[in-house]
Amino acid sequence: MLRVGFIGLGIMGLPMAKNLLKAGFEMVLFNRTRSKAAALQEMGAVVANTPADVAGLCDVVITIVTDTPDVETILLGENGILEGGHSKLIVVDMSTISPIATQKFATTLAEKGIKLLDAPVSGGDIGAQKGTLTIMVGGDKAAYETCLPIFQVLGKRITHVGPSGSGQMVKMCNQILCAVNMLAVCESLSLAKKTGLDLEAMLNVVIAGAGGSWALENLGTKIVKGELEPAFMIKLIQKDLRLVLETAQKNQLPIPATALAHQFFAALEATGEGELGTQAMIKVYERLANFKMNG
Amino acid sequence: MLRVGFIGLGIMGLPMAKNLLKAGFEMVLFNRTRSKAAALQEMGAVVANTPADVAGLCDVVITIVTDTPDVETILLGENGILEGGHSKLIVVDMSTISPIATQKFATTLAEKGIKLLDAPVSGGDIGAQKGTLTIMVGGDKAAYETCLPIFQVLGKRITHVGPSGSGQMVKMCNQILCAVNMLAVCESLSLAKKTGLDLEAMLNVVIAGAGGSWALENLGTKIVKGELEPAFMIKLIQKDLRLVLETAQKNQLPIPATALAHQFFAALEATGEGELGTQAMIKVYERLANFKMNG
Numbered sequence: 001m002l003r004v005g006f007i008g009l010g011i012m013g014l015p016m017a018k019n020l021l022k023a024g025f026e027m028v029l030f031n032r033t034r035s036k037a038a039a040l041q042e043m044g045a046v047v048a049n050t051p052a053d054v055a056g057l058c059d060v061v062i063t064i065v066t067d068t069p070d071v072e073t074i075l076l077g078e079n080g081i082l083e084g085g086h087s088k089l090i091v092v093d094m095s096t097i098s099p100i101a102t103q104k105f106a107t108t109l110a111e112k113g114i115k116l117l118d119a120p121v122s123g124g125d126i127g128a129q130k131g132t133l134t135i136m137v138g139g140d141k142a143a144y145e146t147c148l149p150i151f152q153v154l155g156k157r158i159t160h161v162g163p164s165g166s167g168q169m170v171k172m173c174n175q176i177l178c179a180v181n182m183l184a185v186c187e188s189l190s191l192a193k194k195t196g197l198d199l200e201a202m203l204n205v206v207i208a209g210a211g212g213s214w215a216l217e218n219l220g221t222k223i224v225k226g227e228l229e230p231a232f233m234i235k236l237i238q239k240d241l242r243l244v245l246e247t248a249q250k251n252q253l254p255i256p257a258t259a260l261a262h263q264f265f266a267a268l269e270a271t272g273e274g275e276l277g278t279q280a281m282i283k284v285y286e287r288l289a290n291f292k293m294n295g
Numbered sequence: 296m297l298r299v300g301f302i303g304l305g306i307m308g309l310p311m312a313k314n315l316l317k318a319g320f321e322m323v324l325f326n327r328t329r330s331k332a333a334a335l336q337e338m339g340a341v342v343a344n345t346p347a348d349v350a351g352l353c354d355v356v357i358t359i360v361t362d363t364p365d366v367e368t369i370l371l372g373e374n375g376i377l378e379g380g381h382s383k384l385i386v387v388d389m390s391t392i393s394p395i396a397t398q399k400f401a402t403t404l405a406e407k408g409i410k411l412l413d414a415p416v417s418g419g420d421i422g423a424q425k426g427t428l429t430i431m432v433g434g435d436k437a438a439y440e441t442c443l444p445i446f447q448v449l450g451k452r453i454t455h456v457g458p459s460g461s462g463q464m465v466k467m468c469n470q471i472l473c474a475v476n477m478l479a480v481c482e483s484l485s486l487a488k489k490t491g492l493d494l495e496a497m498l499n500v501v502i503a504g505a506g507g508s509w510a511l512e513n514l515g516t517k518i519v520k521g522e523l524e525p526a527f528m529i530k531l532i533q534k535d536l537r538l539v540l541e542t543a544q545k546n547q548l549p550i551p552a553t554a555l556a557h558q559f560f561a562a563l564e565a566t567g568e569g570e571l572g573t574q575a576m577i578k579v580y581e582r583l584a585n586f587k588m589n590g
Contacts, residue, residue, distance in 0.1 A: 099490075122504040134504040157503050161496045169490050170497050173483040177506025180479030183552035188471040191539070194546040195394070195464050201456045202465050208452050209417040209429040210527070211472025213508035232505070244486070251489040253584045257478035257552055289548045 001025060004150060005054035005061035006045075007074055008095070009036040012121070013064040015129040016094075016154050021045055023153040028057045051075075052084025060090045060147055067239060068097040075105050075116075087113030090143045092150070094135075096120045096175075096240055099168035099247065106139065106164040115143040118167040121155065122174055124231050132156045136174075138166030172247055175240040178232070179261035181215035182281050188216075189223055190285040193293055199224045219279035226294040230277035234265050237278050241265070296320060299445060300349035300356035301340075302369055303390070304331040307416070308359040310424040311389075311449050316340055318448040323352045346370075347379025355385045355442055362534060363392040370400050370411075382408030385438045387445070389430075391415045391470075391535055394463035394542065401434065401459040410438040413459060415466040416450065419526050427451045431469075433461030467542055470535040473527070474556035476510035477576050483511075484518055485580040488588055494519045514574040521589040525572035529560050532573050536560070 002025065006017045009031040017040055021027055027045040029037045030053070037047045048054045051074045055061055061081060063074055071093055075081050081091055091114060093102065099118070106116040117139035127133040133155035137144050144160045151158045161170050188211070192202045203224060207217050219231065241262040248255045264284045265274075273280055282293055297320060301312045304326040312335055316322055322340040324332045325348070332342045343349045346369045350356055356376060358369055366388055370376050376386055386409060388397065394413070401411040412434035422428040428450035432439050439455045446453045456465050483506070487497045498519060502512050514526065536557040543550045559579045560569075568575055577588055 122501075122506070124505070134500060136500045157500065159496060159500045161500060162493050166492060169487070169492055170500055173487045173492070173497055174501045174504060174506040176483040176486060177479045177501060177508070177511065180482060180552070181476055181506065181508055184472045184475030184479070187475060187550040187553050188468040190548055191471060191543055191546070191550065192464070192468045194548050195542065197461060197464055197468070198457050201454060202468055205429060205431045205452065205454045205456060205465055206469045206472060209469060210419070210509050210513075211417070211469040211476065213472070213476060213510070214505050215508070216472065218505075247490065248486055251486070251584075253485055253489050253580070253586075255482040255486065257475070257555060258482050260552060260555070285548070289546075291548075 002059045005058035007051055007054060007063045008065040011125050012128045019131050019153050028054050030054045050079035051081050052079045055081040055084035055089055060092060062092045062094055064094040068101045071095055071097050076108060082109060082112060085112060085114045089114045090146060092117045092119050092147055094119045094121055096171050098243055099165040102168050103165040115140050117143055118165060120167055120171040136161050136167045136170040138162055139164045172244045175244055176258050179237060179241060180257045181213045182278055183261050185216050185220045186282045186285050189220060194291060223279050223282045223293060228276045228280040232278050233275055234268050234278055234280060235274035238265050297354045300353035302346055302349060302358045303360040306420050307423045314426050314448050323349050325349045345374035346376050347374045350376040350380035350384055355387060355445060357387045357389055359389040363396045366390055366392050371403060377404060377407060380407060380409045384409045385441060387412045387414050387442055389414045389416055391466050393538055394460040397463050398460040410435050412438055413462040415462055417469055431456050431462045431465040433457055434459045467539045470539055471553050474532060474536055475552045476508045477573050478556050480511050480515045481577045481580050484515060489586060518574050518577045518588060523571045523575040527573050528570055529563055529573055529575060530569035533560050
């Protein structure tokens with residue numbers, strides 16, 4: 001069985017690492033805040049002092065951290081994976097980061113024979129806990145197949161989508177859908193509220209029809225109940241949307257609806273509400289049009 | 296069994312009337328273009344000379360025509376339903392028209408004891424043919440219950456959503472979702488194409504995740520195949536979006552994403568493409584960013 005390294009025990013990484021341990025993988029962990037590894041250490045995981053140490057001890061190292069510079073530090077920085085890694089190592093970066101940077105990292109690691117897969121996920125912390133994440137993987141196909149038993153513990157819908165960077169690109173496309181579908185949900189529910197409709201009856205009808213979406217079914221329902229806690233946090237989708245807009249611009253593609261969603265989320269960051277869930281976009285409409293969804 | 300009148304044998308009305316005949320209802324028809332009634336006449340339907348005649352002969356009269364003025368003429372015009380109707384008549388308007396006009400029509404008809412339900416549908420011509428429409432009904436609850444056996448022949452998801460005009464309002468909310476979800480689909484697929492992703496692999500991943508929607512699954516797939524024939528025609532959603540924007544404005548609600556979708560559809564009307572399906576919105580992005588989805 002593969003010995004698996006795991007770097008980044010955040011809201012996503014911690015339950016994912018736990019699922020791998022439960023599935024019987026030997027694991028070596030590294031996290032900047034070492035205390036987060038304690039529970040997993042009790043379950044039998046080894047805790048290493050640096051990413052380089054993790055890389056030296058494992059067949060596969062998974063990284064899942066916040067942003068492009070964090071991944072760069074872990075991969076290429078002092079005491080990083082490039083420094084400690086061997087020629088048969090596969091690194092699986094499950095963070096959501098720049099596809100262009102991903103391709104550069106892959107090229108650098110390849111000089112030492114290390115393979116990098118980009119494998120961002122969708123499905124939130126609940127998907128991480130339940131092992132039902134959607135995983136979109138870019139990079140070497142043989143390395144993907146080696147890692148498949150790991151992915152099958154972490155997720156349900158696992159797809160190799162193309163060469164290095166493709167996983168990140170598909171994730172960008174996914175985030176466009178999430179952001180713009182939220183505009184649709186908020187405008188629809190705002191009109192329903194403003195015109196005095198019974199919101200539950202309205203949702204019941206439209207969810208099942210040609211206007212239906214994951215966002216409507218899951219987050220529209222939360223909006224009606226006044227539940228704005230994060231399934232996915234505004235400040236995290238904003239990081240992703242900055243990558244999306246940058247990538248679109250480099251490809252000379254105008255994406256005005258995505259840009260609008262990004263601006264509305266920015267308005268919520270400006271009022272200190274960036275740690276609410278993306279469905280809190282409804283607050284922008286409430287303020288623009290002076291109404292309250294609840295009450 | 297109820298004797299059912301039916302006015303408006305268009306792309307939606309004709310298969311709906313046929314389904315009611317097959318289900319055993321006695322039917323009386325009226326259509327401006329009389330020849331369209333011929334096939335149904337052979338199946339046993341009676342063809343009347345005016346809407347007033349239909350109203351005099353039936354318990355329930357269904358109307359399904361294009362726009363608010365058409366409904367007004369049928370209901371309140373010369374030889375119309377008000378003129379020929381009796382005090383126990385129920386009129387079911389299944390067109391998509393102004394919710395405010397609907398409320399006025401209901402008030403006028405009520406002077407003669409006639410009840411008006413607004414019962415717009417979602418699900419397109421295929422839903423009409425298969426009897427799987429979603430039907431959202433506003434108006435008197437007892438009249439709704441009387442008509443339920445009719446609705447159950449025509450559709451699958453049938454909901455009484457509130458007082459007169461509510462059915463039309465829910466339909467407006469539905470059209471917001473359809474229009475803005477299409478922006479999401481087009482921006483996502485445009486980025487995928489511009490960055491060289493395998494579009495089928497990309498769709499396969501994102502359809503099942505948090506970015507998923509009816510629009511993505513049904514119309515995104517058509518875009519990738521280059522199929523732009525109408526499931527729902529641009530010039531018809533434009534009529535609905537004009538009602539949506541007017542209703543939002545009267546309620547002092549800005550809906551910028553819906554307005555953007557409306558403008559992009561207007562661009563396609565300007566190039567003579569208003570009879571394509573709503574998924575032809577992708578052409579706007581192709582022109583803006585100088586690329587082709589296919590080839």
